[in-house]
Amino acid sequence: MPDKKITSIKDLEALQQSLRGKAEKFKARVLICMTGCRALGAESVATGFRDKLGALGLNKDIAVVETGCIGMCAIAPVVLIEPWDYLYGHVSPDDIDEIIEQTLKNGRSVDRLTVKKNKKPVAKKNDVDFYRKQKQLVLENCGRIDPRRIDDAIERGGYAAAIRALTEKTPDEVVEEVIASGLRGRGGAGFPTGVKWKFARRSPGDEKYLICNADEGDPGAFMDRALLEGDPHRVIEGMIIAAYAIGATKGFIYVRAEYPIAVEHIGIALDEARTLGLLGANIAGTSFGFDIEVRMGAGAFVCGEETALIASIEGGRGMPRPRPPFPAVKGYMGKPTNINNVETFANVPPIMRSGADAYAAIGSEKSKGTKIFALAGKVKHTGLVEVPMGTTLRRIVYDIGGGISNDKPFKAAQLGGPSGGCIPAKYLDCQIDYDSVRQIGAIMGSGGLIVMDEDTCMVDIARYFLEFVQSESCGKCTPCRVGTKKMLDILRSICAGQATMDDLATLERLAEDIKKASLCGLGQTAPNPVLSTVKNFRDEYVEHIEEKKCRAGVCKNLLGYEIFEVCTGCGACRRVCPVDAITGEKKKVHAIDQDKCIKCGQCFAVCKFEAITR
Amino acid sequence: MNRSLSDITSVDLAPLGRIIESHAPVSSNSLIPILQQIQDAYGYLPKIVLMEMGKRTGIAASQIYGVATFYEQFCFEPRGRHTIKCCRGTACHVKGGPEISEEIERAIGVEAGGTTEDMRFTFETVACLGTCFLAPVIMVDNDYYGHLTASRIEEILERYT
Numbered sequence: 001m002p003d004k005k006i007t008s009i010k011d012l013e014a015l016q017q018s019l020r021g022k023a024e025k026f027k028a029r030v031l032i033c034m035t036g037c038r039a040l041g042a043e044s045v046a047t048g049f050r051d052k053l054g055a056l057g058l059n060k061d062i063a064v065v066e067t068g069c070i071g072m073c074a075i076a077p078v079v080l081i082e083p084w085d086y087l088y089g090h091v092s093p094d095d096i097d098e099i100i101e102q103t104l105k106n107g108r109s110v111d112r113l114t115v116k117k118n119k120k121p122v123a124k125k126n127d128v129d130f131y132r133k134q135k136q137l138v139l140e141n142c143g144r145i146d147p148r149r150i151d152d153a154i155e156r157g158g159y160a161a162a163i164r165a166l167t168e169k170t171p172d173e174v175v176e177e178v179i180a181s182g183l184r185g186r187g188g189a190g191f192p193t194g195v196k197w198k199f200a201r202r203s204p205g206d207e208k209y210l211i212c213n214a215d216e217g218d219p220g221a222f223m224d225r226a227l228l229e230g231d232p233h234r235v236i237e238g239m240i241i242a243a244y245a246i247g248a249t250k251g252f253i254y255v256r257a258e259y260p261i262a263v264e265h266i267g268i269a270l271d272e273a274r275t276l277g278l279l280g281a282n283i284a285g286t287s288f289g290f291d292i293e294v295r296m297g298a299g300a301f302v303c304g305e306e307t308a309l310i311a312s313i314e315g316g317r318g319m320p321r322p323r324p325p326f327p328a329v330k331g332y333m334g335k336p337t338n339i340n341n342v343e344t345f346a347n348v349p350p351i352m353r354s355g356a357d358a359y360a361a362i363g364s365e366k367s368k369g370t371k372i373f374a375l376a377g378k379v380k381h382t383g384l385v386e387v388p389m390g391t392t393l394r395r396i397v398y399d400i401g402g403g404i405s406n407d408k409p410f411k412a413a414q415l416g417g418p419s420g421g422c423i424p425a426k427y428l429d430c431q432i433d434y435d436s437v438r439q440i441g442a443i444m445g446s447g448g449l450i451v452m453d454e455d456t457c458m459v460d461i462a463r464y465f466l467e468f469v470q471s472e473s474c475g476k477c478t479p480c481r482v483g484t485k486k487m488l489d490i491l492r493s494i495c496a497g498q499a500t501m502d503d504l505a506t507l508e509r510l511a512e513d514i515k516k517a518s519l520c521g522l523g524q525t526a527p528n529p530v531l532s533t534v535k536n537f538r539d540e541y542v543e544h545i546e547e548k549k550c551r552a553g554v555c556k557n558l559l560g561y562e563i564f565e566v567c568t569g570c571g572a573c574r575r576v577c578p579v580d581a582i583t584g585e586k587k588k589v590h591a592i593d594q595d596k597c598i599k600c601g602q603c604f605a606v607c608k609f610e611a612i613t614r
Numbered sequence: 615m616n617r618s619l620s621d622i623t624s625v626d627l628a629p630l631g632r633i634i635e636s637h638a639p640v641s642s643n644s645l646i647p648i649l650q651q652i653q654d655a656y657g658y659l660p661k662i663v664l665m666e667m668g669k670r671t672g673i674a675a676s677q678i679y680g681v682a683t684f685y686e687q688f689c690f691e692p693r694g695r696h697t698i699k700c701c702r703g704t705a706c707h708v709k710g711g712p713e714i715s716e717e718i719e720r721a722i723g724v725e726a727g728g729t730t731e732d733m734r735f736t737f738e739t740v741a742c743l744g745t746c747f748l749a750p751v752i753m754v755d756n757d758y759y760g761h762l763t764a765s766r767i768e769e770i771l772e773r774y775t
Contacts, residue, residue: 039745039758073747219742220704257650257687258740298646299686301741315645317684376705376746383747414704450704464707468741474684576765578720598720600713602764
């Protein structure tokens with residue numbers, strides 16, 4: 001990285017050219033995901049490549065790059081090799097010699113490490129169904145650059161859109177461009193971003209603030225984490241453009257403390273951007289100044305709500321307050337403040353780069369652009385997926401996700417986390433965008449998409465989410481504090497087989513009341529997982545109540561483990577039982593002592609002969 | 615109250631001094647970052663340190679305590695040598711996370727949020743570790759253990775003494 005400050009778009013373009021020239025000297029690049037894949041040993045793969053390429057004297061020709069998420073987490077650790085774009089999965093240090101010999105020296109793929117389709121290897125990344133059916137716009141650099149090097153971002157066009165906006169457009173023109181693009185908030189509610197900026201711009205006051213909400217608290221969501229870890233410069237660039245548009249001079253990124261790699265990468269990115277004069281006073285030689293401070297969340301889900309988040313940055317208990325006044329009028333320290341989510345900011349550079357019309361050509365009628373989903377649960381290809389708004393659920397789950405693990409039938413997809421709902425199989429061909437999803441009882445949410453099969457109990461899922469919001473309720477307003485507790489009591493008694501049909505009616509009534517009467521988004525959306533499961537899976541609720549039966553085999557009180565005559569007496573269940581409840585002689589039918597059994601299900605999981613029922 | 619007495623004789627206040635200095639002039643805006651740094655330095659938030667912080671910064675002890683207790687991240691008791699974090703995210707939940715959590719409780723005899731008497735383990739559940747591809751997953755200190763079954767828990771925990 002040069003230490004000279006960039007003072008014009010020409011400077012940036014010259015730097016980009018020289019960086020590209022340097023990059024082209026490498027004959028090949030080995031890209032290794034060093035974020036999520038770190039959990040499965042990516043570090044030793046990277047070290048191995050460096051050591052071996054160094055020993056062979058190939059390190060001048062072949063670059064080893066530690067990147068952010070490459071996307072297909074299911075095959076971690078993931079390695080991508082340019083220029084061929086061969087994608088390798090489950091790579092271990094033992095595979096390195098073969099990759100060097102076969103691929104890096106001879107340009108051929110190592111077929112045993114590639115993704116397979118119908119048992120045939122698919123070597124190139126963009127031929128793999130998982131990627132072929134995506135549209136990577138926001139994630140275009142994620143997995144291609146070293147997020148700790150601003151050079152990598154600039155070489156791929158980073159910061160050009162920000163400098164052009166600052167030097168070629170007025171703030172009002174930027175706002176109008178974003179309004180025209182149709183961009184809506186990616187945090188969940190889908191409010192038009194440009195309109196929100198306009199409110200903050202028009203709000204009187206010299207001192208204005210900009211906040212990036214990176215408090216990704218929804219369980220099962222990791223899109224924002226991947227963006228901050230894999231391409232923090234894109235988020236910073238989006239924030240610079242937003243700050244210019246509304247007239248903010250100071251910004252915050254409020255990020256979960258549970259994301260240490262994201263915190264580290266943003267810190268490095270901010271330092272590098274400052275050194276190049278892309279943050280601070282007189283950005284890129286203009287009269288506009290703006291800087292960003294990182295604040296770590298301290299573990300409170302409610303802080304994802306914008307007024308609670310502001311209270312937390314101000315150093316108080318993270319509790320929401322009634323709106324209006326909206327933060328655009330009265331936010332941080334009582335000053336006009338604009339808050340957007342990470343992915344929203346990351347969408348801004350492409351809008352400024354290609355124009356509102358090109359952006360608005362992607363997506364559905366009222367939801368423009370792309371959406372990133374964290375695809376997880378009972379799906380074959382867990383990972384990070386970016387598709388145009390309006391893509392069907394079937395395409396995401398089957399074409400991209402590869403279908404359900406063990407080829408079981410699809411039961412539901414949970415979208416929108418604790419504020420969202422469960423979409424049943426009959427809506428598999430429904431388009432996923434803000435408005436269509438709302439019509440079928442879920443919300444887009446931030447983008448966690450959890451796939452469920454017949455082994456998932458829908459009543460238990462509702463109880464699970466209610467338990468989560470109940471423990472995260474800040475306690476300020478009664479409907480949320482007391483109401484969710486009452487709902488949880490009822491759900492627990494349904495799961496325990498102790499509820500009546502009257503309780504179910506009370507549950508539905510409470511849900512509607514809490515939705516209407518709660519102070520903030522947490523309480524207003526808390527009943528959604530219950531309402532959507534009662535609506536789409538009512539027969540399961542009735543079964544729990546009237547027949548005391550849990551068809552998925554999840555609700556413990558409704559289960560009784562027994563061993564049948566097909567038992568071969570192999571002893572696997574006896575050995576695995578943590579409370580010694582199973583007895584039996586070798587090669588003879590075993591038995592479970594019901595008084596000792598804690599219904600942990602380990603025997604059921606370990607039995608190979610389907611001799612145990614529950 | 616015995617704990618705070620022993621605190622007085624055993625807690626070194628020098629780290630607190632350095633933390634406060636780095637935030638000078640202290641306003642309540644920096645309260646949470648200060649508490650995070652105190653927890654990093656001391657491992658938890660000792661009462662005596664919080665009282666002293668109140669005196670030195672002019673922020674009322676009640677305000678400090680009120681803010682600290684609101685957030686899950688802060689703890690007021692010394693922690694075990696190893697921290698077990700069991701993910702209770704949605705993907706882990708549908709893939710058998712609750713059985714993992716119960717097995718940990720059974721194996722170490724402590725419920726989530728507690729510390730074993732021998733100070734070997736502190737056991738916590740977290741909303742989501744964001745590593746859904748490993749579900750069900752736990753972290754012990756900085757090590758991930760993914761695709762777990764309950765029967766592997768004891769063997770994993772034995773590695774940490």
